[in-house]
Amino acid sequence: MKFFEKELSWLAFNERVLQEAADDHVPVIERIRFLGIFSSNMDEFFQVRVADVRRRIHFEKLAEDRDHASSLLTQIQQKVITLQEQFDRIQVQVMSALAKKNIYVIDEGQVKPNQQKWLLQYFHDKIKRHIVPLLITDRTNLVEVLKEDHIYFCVQLEQNGTTHYAAVEVPTDELSRFILLPYHGSKRRKDVILLDNIILMFMSELFRGIIAFDKIRAFSFKMTRDADYRLTYDIEQSVLERMEEGLKQRVKADPVRLVFDKAMPGAMLRFLCDKLDMDAYDSLVGGGRYRNTRDFAKFPNIGRKSLENELLPPIEHASFAKFDNIFDAIAERDILLYYPYHKFAHVSELVRQAAYDPAVRTIHICIYRVARYSRLIHSLMDAVHNGKQVVVMVELQARFDEEANIEWAKDMTDAGIRVIFGIQGIKVHSKLLLVHRSEGQLARRYAYIGTGNFHEQTAQVYTDFGLMTCAPTICQEVEQVFQYLEQPYRRYEFRELMVSPLNTRDRLVSLIEDEIKAVHEGGKGEIFLKLNNLVDEAIIVQLYRASRAGVKVRAIVRGMCALRPGLSGLSETIQVRSIVDRFLEHPRVYVFHNQGKPKVFISSADIMTRNIDHRVEATCPIHDDAAKQMILDILELQWKDNQKARIIDSEQINRYVKRGNRKKLRSQVEIYKYLQAEQKAK
Numbered sequence: 001m002k003f004f005e006k007e008l009s010w011l012a013f014n015e016r017v018l019q020e021a022a023d024d025h026v027p028v029i030e031r032i033r034f035l036g037i038f039s040s041n042m043d044e045f046f047q048v049r050v051a052d053v054r055r056r057i058h059f060e061k062l063a064e065d066r067d068h069a070s071s072l073l074t075q076i077q078q079k080v081i082t083l084q085e086q087f088d089r090i091q092v093q094v095m096s097a098l099a100k101k102n103i104y105v106i107d108e109g110q111v112k113p114n115q116q117k118w119l120l121q122y123f124h125d126k127i128k129r130h131i132v133p134l135l136i137t138d139r140t141n142l143v144e145v146l147k148e149d150h151i152y153f154c155v156q157l158e159q160n161g162t163t164h165y166a167a168v169e170v171p172t173d174e175l176s177r178f179i180l181l182p183y184h185g186s187k188r189r190k191d192v193i194l195l196d197n198i199i200l201m202f203m204s205e206l207f208r209g210i211i212a213f214d215k216i217r218a219f220s221f222k223m224t225r226d227a228d229y230r231l232t233y234d235i236e237q238s239v240l241e242r243m244e245e246g247l248k249q250r251v252k253a254d255p256v257r258l259v260f261d262k263a264m265p266g267a268m269l270r271f272l273c274d275k276l277d278m279d280a281y282d283s284l285v286g287g288g289r290y291r292n293t294r295d296f297a298k299f300p301n302i303g304r305k306s307l308e309n310e311l312l313p314p315i316e317h318a319s320f321a322k323f324d325n326i327f328d329a330i331a332e333r334d335i336l337l338y339y340p341y342h343k344f345a346h347v348s349e350l351v352r353q354a355a356y357d358p359a360v361r362t363i364h365i366c367i368y369r370v371a372r373y374s375r376l377i378h379s380l381m382d383a384v385h386n387g388k389q390v391v392v393m394v395e396l397q398a399r400f401d402e403e404a405n406i407e408w409a410k411d412m413t414d415a416g417i418r419v420i421f422g423i424q425g426i427k428v429h430s431k432l433l434l435v436h437r438s439e440g441q442l443a444r445r446y447a448y449i450g451t452g453n454f455h456e457q458t459a460q461v462y463t464d465f466g467l468m469t470c471a472p473t474i475c476q477e478v479e480q481v482f483q484y485l486e487q488p489y490r491r492y493e494f495r496e497l498m499v500s501p502l503n504t505r506d507r508l509v510s511l512i513e514d515e516i517k518a519v520h521e522g523g524k525g526e527i528f529l530k531l532n533n534l535v536d537e538a539i540i541v542q543l544y545r546a547s548r549a550g551v552k553v554r555a556i557v558r559g560m561c562a563l564r565p566g567l568s569g570l571s572e573t574i575q576v577r578s579i580v581d582r583f584l585e586h587p588r589v590y591v592f593h594n595q596g597k598p599k600v601f602i603s604s605a606d607i608m609t610r611n612i613d614h615r616v617e618a619t620c621p622i623h624d625d626a627a628k629q630m631i632l633d634i635l636e637l638q639w640k641d642n643q644k645a646r647i648i649d650s651e652q653i654n655r656y657v658k659r660g661n662r663k664k665l666r667s668q669v670e671i672y673k674y675l676q677a678e679q680k681a682k
Contacts, residue, residue, distance in 0.1 A: 002570065004563070004564050004650070005072060006535045007049050007053065010560045013559045013578070014042060015083060016578060016646055018087060020034040020581075022090045027306065031094045033297045033298075035090070035094060035293055036293060036294050036296030037294075046224045046256050047224055048227050050283065053069050054226070055226075080283060088288050101303050102190060103190050103192065103302060103303050104192065105193070106191050106197075108197045108200055111201070112184045115182060119193070120202065122179070123198055123199075123201070123202045123205065127198060128206070130171035130174045130175065135166050136165040136167060143255060146276075149225075150169055151222055152169050152220065153203070153218040154219055154268055154272055156218070158214065159212045164213075165268075168203070168206065171195075172195065172295065175195055177194055177295045178194060178299065190303070192302070204216050219264040219265075219268060220290065220291045221259065221264070223258055224255065226256050255278055258285070260285070260286055261291075262286030263289070314344075317343070318678075325353055326346075326349055326350050326468075327359075330446055330468045331444075331470055334467060336626075337465070339464045339466070340459060342675070346468075347433075347450075347466060350468065351380065355382040355386060356382065357437070360435055360436070360437050361388065361443075362435070363389070363390045363433070363434070363435050363436075366431060366485075367454060368431070368453050369401045370404075370405075370408065371456045371457045374456065377412065380417060381415040384416040390416075390418065391419075391420060393421070393422055396409065420485060426614060426615060431450035431451065432447070432448070432450075432618055433448035433454075434448075434478050435447075445475035445478070446468070447467075447469055448466060448468050448469075449474075449478065449620040450465065451588050451589075461583055463586055465589070465631070467620060471623065474497065477494050477495070477499075480492050481618060484499070484616070497618055497620055500605055500618075501615065505612045507619075508542075512527065512543065512546050513542075516551060518593070518595055519551055524595070526551065526592075527543070527552070527590075528553075528554045528555070528591040529553075529554070529557075529590055530585075531555065532585075533558075534555060534557045534563055536609045537609075538609075539612070540607075543563060547571045547574045548569070548570070553573060554575050554577075555576045556577050556579060556635070557577075558584070561578075565649060566650055567650055576647075576649075577646065577647060579667060579668075588602065589601065589602055590603060590619070599621065600622040600628045600632065602622060603619035630678070633674065634674070637667045638671075643667075644666055644668070645657040645667070
């Protein structure tokens with residue numbers, strides 16, 4: 001097989017996340033949070049990827065394709081069960097490690113008498129008001145009324161041989177999941193109990209006097225829905241109205257997974273499956289007592305600072321220090337930022353200054369995901385108040401951010417911003433900002449091209465590159481991208497930028513071909529890729545061609561990788577690694593040897609068919625020598641990582657890179673030191 005199934009590759013990625021939770025060298029609070037990240041990832045996997053496989057089983061036209069999808073789903077289900085078993089074992093280990101630090105996550109059976117009295121009061125004063133049990137009858141449409149990925153208890157009430165069922169939601173939207181209990185014994189010991197356990201302790205309080213019972217049992221579960229939706233194209237509806245209508249489909253979409261306490265009685269499980277209309281193509285995943293362990297990603301540190309990663313304060317880029325405004329700094333030379341090592345506030349500051357600089361005439365920006373409270377968007381609103389023309393491209397179909405983006409679009413429109421929604425049927429994923437500024441008799445453009453979103457919060461934990469430049473050719477082509485978004489029927493020519501879906505595929509193939517040609521002519525051919533996902537089969541075939549020709553290919557891929565490295569006669573010169581550490585590796589970088597004069601690009605696009613052919617993406621060359629060298633140095637540091645790097649081989653079994661007798665090198669820490677040294681040298 002030339003390609004590794006991308007869905008199975010995604011599960012291999014999430015297994016790497018689980019490895020971080022299992023690693024006892026990782027601070028224990030961070031280990032708990034990795035359990036939460038693993039769980040959150042798995043939720044999205046079922047909502048998106050498993051749901052897609054299910055649709056292929058039902059709707060593919062060819063029997064061969066349906067059979068392949070069915071076989072794949074079976075493999076997915078088997079791997080998910082294996083991962084869940086690993087998760088349960090690791091969770092026990094992590095909680096034990098936490099207890100050694102005098103922090104105990106206890107259940108209702110471990111509560112001491114004085115704590116029980118306090119909890120009863122807490123239940124009546126804080127919790128009960130948020131709970132209204134759902135009595136499940138023959139007329140109850142459980143699929144419609146249950147909320148996506150919320151925690152529920154299935155409650156069985158028995159009285160004189162009669163059984164009733166109810167669903168009780170755990171109100172994590174209103175209350176903290178983690179409750180710190182009063183001291184018991186030593187003040188050094190801290191007891192934490194989950195909201196779930198408190199409700200379970202006092203479940204009978206909810207029904208006493210309302211429903212007669214002499215026996216009550218409750219077990220946790222949650223349901224995951226298909227996250228897909230279909231937009232109508234009613235000419236009388238606005239884009240916002242169509243999106244709002246489409247999102248309603250998701251709320252009532254079919255279940256694709258039921259996760260439940262494996263101690264749940266068989267009769268109760270069958271009852272739930274029947275009420276949820278789940279069939280053999282749906283996933284039933286039995287696990288420990290707790291659902292939504294994704295909340296563990298927010299587990300509070302109530303102990304010493306050493307239980308978390310040491311803080312790495314973001315670095316102020318030296319290029320801005322000697323100038324009175326940010327535009328003069330960019331005019332001096334291109335500025336390359338690398339988050340979260342550098343401050344994302346530099347980007348916010350660019351927009352803030354543009355908002356009231358009398359020389360600024362217009363601001364254009366692409367918004368895909370932004371923070372819940374976005375200082376950047378508020379600066380754009382301020383710019384309108386200062387008489388600037390502001391155009392914001394809002395991608396309404398940014399998965400799971402649709403509702404937030406709809407609200408932002410309405411707010412910005414109300415503020416006087418011209419909001420556009422791009423091209424029908426194509427998501428706009430590019431990370432672009434363009435400012436027009438009058439400087440004397442000249443009109444100058446300033447551009448920002450990034451690999452990540454304009455999101456103040458994720459910029460603190462996602463690694464991403466961002467280029468600030470006033471290079472005329474690049475800025476002119478950035479302006480053409482915005483023109484393309486409003487007038488896609490016109491012809492555009494891009495020489496500097498690769499722009500999906502217009503020329504990215506052809507340009508990538510051409511660059512790979514140049515490396516093959518160099519080897520054929522007796523020279524050296526090398527390609528270095530840094531990606532989130534590498535799954536486009538046509539590009540992978542070109543990389544296989546390059547490997548057979550003798551081109552050395554290295555790739556650092558965080559997530560899915562359909563390419564199978566190291567196969568005899570196919571991919572012998574290809575090596576792939578993956579890094580999972582404290583920061584989420586998010587940049588897309590393409591490097592081509594180019595006969596010793598490297599061509600380096602940063603991009604919003606992964607090597608996925610959707611990014612190359614079905615989205616608007618921007619890939620930008622790096623011309624500044626210092627910026628180019630910085631990227632090359634960072635990539636080499638990451639390739640030398642022998643602490644957090646895993647080898648992606650043809651079977652994706654996630655072996656760590658062996659250190660041998662080399663010095664320990666953890667790339668994310670070394671990159672911080674590298675950038676600090678760069679800062680001091682300027």
